[in-house]
Amino acid sequence: MHGALDDTICAIATPPGEGGIGVVRISGLRALDFASHVVRLRSGKALQHLRTHMMALADVCSQSMAEHLPLVQEPPAHSFLDEALVVVMKRPHSFTGEDVVEVQCHGGPMILDQLCRTLMSAGVRLAEPGEFTKRAFLNGRLDLAQAEAVLDTIRAKTARSLTIAQSQRRGELSHDVDKVRSALVVALAHIEAALDFSEEDITFVRQDELMRVLEETGIKLQRLVHSGREGRVWREGAAVAILGRPNVGKSSLMNALLRSDRAIVTPVPGTTRDMLEEVVSIDGIPVRFFDTAGIRPTDDPVEAEGIRRSQLAWEEADLALILLDGSQPLLESDQILLAREEAARALLVVNKCDLPRELLQEELTRSCPVNAGILDISAKTQIGLDDLRKTIRSRLMPSGLESQDGVLVTNLRHAAAFERALQGVEQATQSIEAGSAGELVAVDLRIAADALGEITGAITTDEILERIFAQFCIGK
Ligand SMILES: Nc1nc2c(ncn2[C@@H]2O[C@H](COP(=O)(O)OP(=O)(O)OP(=O)(O)O)[C@@H](O)[C@H]2O)c(=O)[nH]1
Ligand SMILES: [Mg+2]
Numbered sequence: 001m002h003g004a005l006d007d008t009i010c011a012i013a014t015p016p017g018e019g020g021i022g023v024v025r026i027s028g029l030r031a032l033d034f035a036s037h038v039v040r041l042r043s044g045k046a047l048q049h050l051r052t053h054m055m056a057l058a059d060v061c062s063q064s065m066a067e068h069l070p071l072v073q074e075p076p077a078h079s080f081l082d083e084a085l086v087v088v089m090k091r092p093h094s095f096t097g098e099d100v101v102e103v104q105c106h107g108g109p110m111i112l113d114q115l116c117r118t119l120m121s122a123g124v125r126l127a128e129p130g131e132f133t134k135r136a137f138l139n140g141r142l143d144l145a146q147a148e149a150v151l152d153t154i155r156a157k158t159a160r161s162l163t164i165a166q167s168q169r170r171g172e173l174s175h176d177v178d179k180v181r182s183a184l185v186v187a188l189a190h191i192e193a194a195l196d197f198s199e200e201d202i203t204f205v206r207q208d209e210l211m212r213v214l215e216e217t218g219i220k221l222q223r224l225v226h227s228g229r230e231g232r233v234w235r236e237g238a239a240v241a242i243l244g245r246p247n248v249g250k251s252s253l254m255n256a257l258l259r260s261d262r263a264i265v266t267p268v269p270g271t272t273r274d275m276l277e278e279v280v281s282i283d284g285i286p287v288r289f290f291d292t293a294g295i296r297p298t299d300d301p302v303e304a305e306g307i308r309r310s311q312l313a314w315e316e317a318d319l320a321l322i323l324l325d326g327s328q329p330l331l332e333s334d335q336i337l338l339a340r341e342e343a344a345r346a347l348l349v350v351n352k353c354d355l356p357r358e359l360l361q362e363e364l365t366r367s368c369p370v371n372a373g374i375l376d377i378s379a380k381t382q383i384g385l386d387d388l389r390k391t392i393r394s395r396l397m398p399s400g401l402e403s404q405d406g407v408l409v410t411n412l413r414h415a416a417a418f419e420r421a422l423q424g425v426e427q428a429t430q431s432i433e434a435g436s437a438g439e440l441v442a443v444d445l446r447i448a449a450d451a452l453g454e455i456t457g458a459i460t461t462d463e464i465l466e467r468i469f470a471q472f473c474i475g476k
Contacts, residue, residue: 005028005098005135005138005139006028006029007028007029007125008026008027008028008029008030008031008034008123008124008125009026009027009028009124009125009126009127009131009132009135010024010025010026010027010034010116010119010120010124010125010126010127011024011025011116011126011127011131011132011474011475012024012025012112012113012116012474012475013025013102013475013476014107014112014475016109017109018107018108018109019107020106020107021104021105021106021107022104022105022106022107022108022109022111022112023102023103023104023105024102024103024105024112024115024116024119025100025101025102025127025132025475026100026101026102026103026119026124027094027095027096027098027099027100027101027127027132027135028098028099028124029098029099030099030123031098031099031100031101032047032048032088032099032101033048034119034122034123034124035047035086035088035101035103035119036048037118037119037122038060038061038062038081038103038115038118038119038122039058039059039060039061039084039086039101039103040058040059040060040061041056041057041058041086042056042057042058042059043056043057047086047088047101050086050088051088052088052089052090052093053087053088053089053093054087054088055085055086055087056085056086056087057083057084057085057086058083058084058085058086058103059080059082059083059084060080060081060082060083060084060103060105060111060115061079061080061081061118062079062080062081062114062115062117062118063079063118081105081111081114081115081118082105082106082108082111082115083105083106084103084104084105085103085104086101086102086103086104087101087102087104088100088101089101089102092139092141095132095133095136095141096132096135096136096139096141097135097136097139097140097141098135098139103115126474127474127475128469128474129469129470129471129472129473129474129476130151130468130469130470130471130472130473130476131469131474132475132476133147133150133151133469133472133476134147134465134469137457137465142169143171143174143456143457143458144454144455144456144457144460144465144468145168145171145173145174145177145411145414145455145456145457146168146169146170146171146174147457147468147469148168148411148413148414148468149165149166149168149169149173150169150472150476151471151472151476152164152165152168152169152235152410152411153165153166153169154473154476155235157237157279157281157286158281158284158285158286159281159284160234160281160283160284160285161234161235161237161284161286161410164234164235164408164410165235165410167407168407168410172407173407173409173414173455174455174456176220176224176406176407177452177455177456178456180217180220180221180421180452181449181452181453181456181458183213183216183217184213184217184425184445184448184449184452185449186213187210187213187214187445188442188445188446188449190210191210191438191441191442191445192442194438195438195439195442207432210432211429211432214425214428214429214432215429217425217448218422218425218426218429221418221421221422221425222422223406224407224409224418225409225415225418225419225422226399227399227406227407227408227409228409228410228412228414228415228418228419229399229415230396230397230398230399231408231409231410231411231415232410232411232412232415233285233286233318233396233397234285234286234408234410235410235411236286237279237285237286237287237288238285238286238287238288238318238319238396239287239288239290239313239316239317239318239319240287240288240289240290240317240318240319240320240321240392240396241289241290241292241310241313241314241316241317241319241320241321242254242289242290242291242292242321242323243292243295243310243313243314243320243321243322243323243337243346244294244295244322244323244324244325244334244337245269245294245295245296245331245333245334245337246269246270246271246293246294246295246296246333247267247268247269247270247271247294247325248294248323248324248325248351248352249323249325249351249352249379249380250272250291250292250294250323251263251264251265251271251272251276251291252265252351252379252380253291253321253323253349253351253377253379254276254278254289254291255379256379256382256385257280257289257385257389258278258280258289262276262278263276263291269294269296270293270294270296270298270300270303271294272291272292272293272294272306273293273302273303273305273306274293274306274309275290275291275292275293275306275309275310275313276290276291277289277290277291282389282392282393282396283389283390283393285393285396285397287392287396290313290317292306292309292310292313292314293306293307293309293310294307294310295307295310295311295333295336295337296333297333314342315342318396319345319346319347319392319395319396320342320343320345320346320347321346321347321348321349321392322337322338322343322346322347322348322349323349323351324348324349324350324351324359324364325350325351325352325359326350326351326352326353326355326357326358326359326376327352327355327356327357327358327359328358328359329358329359329360329363330359330360330363330364330367334367335367338367338368338369339367343369344369346369347373347375347391347392347395348364348368348373348374348375349374349375349376349377349388350364350374350375350376350377351377351378351379352378352379352380353376353377353378353383353384354378354380354381354383373391375387375388375391413455413468414455417451417452417454417455418451418452418455420447420448420451421447421448421449421451421452422448423447423448424444424445424446424447424448424449424451425444425445425448427444427447428441428444428445428448431444
């Protein structure tokens, strides 16, 4: 549970470990007061008198200084912790909307830890994960979708994911949601007014006008729902498993995609035993590639465990690449893989096309699952890798929606809410067409408007908030 808003919180805002600089962040009603316990400005000024958003040099102490200690007096030598730059951001012009003090010390875990401990002994509470961002939301600095985008911004793995996260953090998604929601709320108000005054002969909204509004919102929601089906990939990335019998060149392909010698490659079949996982940007999509152990019958328990993991990776992957060796005829171990049900959704990749071809086309077509795409590559000479990247991308993003204008839905919670909103609008449209009572139409429109309200947090519950902010790191 997050504490009340009237207490003051602190946390180390920089990642754990050693660094050039480490930042401790303090936020709350008494942030300046508490910070004065540990921070002594070199200028001799009181922290309260420091101009907002201006840096100042200070000494930081590991012992809470008594409040009556004159400002000009040096802190006792034994309690000197570090030299720091301090910035005060006065409410409401701070990230949280509260008074915030950030102390930039040297990035040593000992310094940062002791600084936080001293603040805590003075009465500051250690922040919970995401609590700074949660306060920004509760104080109206960000809506919920923007707050979630703060996390996406931090976690973005490719430039494109970052651009999308930043546009959501700036509020572009929220803006669209608010527009659609207010159209629905206005329609709802008219319907409800008509219900209240049903005795009197007043028309509050013409049916064709109502249908027009519902049609327009339906189209907008449909686009958002569609983008949400693929949007998860921008935010979380997609998993692509490289599968095949031993020695076909899986590890070589992994290395070629990574442009580094990450995986061990040898001419010995059964080289890879453990699964390797690395993220590569495929035209802006963060793709996690899995290099797996070659699948074949084996008595070796280590290899067997590797093969078991390969199969798990296949089941969990968004896309599987089945690699074949073009310089050899199709073997039984290849055929076993191709015959699997999941192979129908895989992409067949024939490797080693720099060598003379021994894999017969008719043999391949015979064993190949229907509709499977086939690509020729050479992991060694990089032939066909660009085509492979393009094909992977279009398999992961078949709609091409991301190349169009307009915001993208990348968060599963938002996607689910848009689906509910769309269902509500469709249901309401059907009710009107069927000539159902206004009450029924109103119920469906209310469901749709509330679902949209959950995205921006206009409507929310503690449970939703807790679930969202628990995903954040401490200090954010
Ligand atoms: N000529 C040629 N040789 C390749 C190519 N790709 C891989 N090889 C060779 O094939 C052998 C096996 O490559 P790996 O990448 O280790 O194959 P693997 O599928 O990971 O093998 P396991 O880990 O044993 O399952 C090595 O000797 C590679 O140099 C290619 O495109 N052309
Ligand atoms: Mg390998």
